[in-house]
Amino acid sequence: MTGSPARARVTSGPAPVPAWCADPYAEALRAGRGPLYLRRPDGWLLPLDVERWCARADAADLAVLGRCTGPVLDVGCGPGRMVTALARSGRPVLGIDTAPFAVARARGLGGTALLRSVFDPLPGEGRWGSVLLMDGNIGIGGDPAVLLDRVRALLTPGGLLLAEAARADIEERVEVCLDDGGGGRSETFHWARLGTAALRRHAEFAGWSVVEEWSAQGRPFLALRRT
Template identity: 55%
Template sequence: MLRRCTGRVLDIGCGAGRMVEALAGRGHHVLGIDVCPAAVITTACRGASAVSRSVFDPLPDEGRWGTALLIDGNIGIGGEPRRLLHRIREVIAPEDLLLVETASGEVDERRRVRIHSGHRPVSTVLPWAVVGATALRRHALASGWTEAERWTSARGRHFVALRACR
């Protein structure tokens, strides 16, 4: 997945920052964003760049990111995949790339989740979506994206590369 990243990379929902760190190590200008302040701190402790905010808030360098990432199921952010996909079109450069990790099965579900640190809840209840590759394709087409590639990693993780339509 990392080899497919081009240009400046925005990791949406970066968590502990492992992708941010790996991409920076490959020479990319990369920024992680996450709503969880502890995730941003962990990313910074890795020596990587991150800011604490929602993808739906104003972001640094909107419209100039070459690749955006939604890894570890982050297509679920906000519970409305089409709204998220529309927003990311505003964030990346025209015709650039969005790399999405999808659920393994053919699923398109809405849920309510809570973030925990160990057994302690650290967030309010949040809307979330779980989306497989076929459902992602449907949401993407309705949101101005086209599927550029679909693959499964050696570890059995499922990914789709989307390209913004003109």
């Protein structure tokens, strides 16, 4: 669930460390569980599903992977459950993430992953058949329009973006930090949260065609085609 965060600093508590490279995130991945939260400046906390990220791909994940076409790029691959599931099935796939421990874990499970932001130069630009934005990664960078444009450049003409929306009917752009619930925090970074309706609006405004909408295990997804 990671992109290229801004490098502002929180103003209270322990000295923060860079987001997604932070000890709270790395420690949660090492343990395979939370607590880990996104924290807004007003103190509101969004629990992050570290246990699911560190487990094998579940039925909802596999339903997404079954819709992929061509070679697959997993943006913000985290500890690599989607990358390794595709690799086991013999599909060409690459994961990218800005968190060193997440990339190391994905590689350790047999996946191919690079320590890279989606906004960095990437292999195969314009030739990926499918791009994944799972686990809220449509929020990377805090500006969905910019991210959708970037993903368009990565896909082959007619390629698919498979994106997971927020469960709530929401559209917000905020500065958040990672919080372990015990005083450990990262630097703040820009993030966005889009429910299904908001994601559909952004996609259609940017010229994407909405191919399909569905939910699995309470998680909403959209399949968008590059037009």
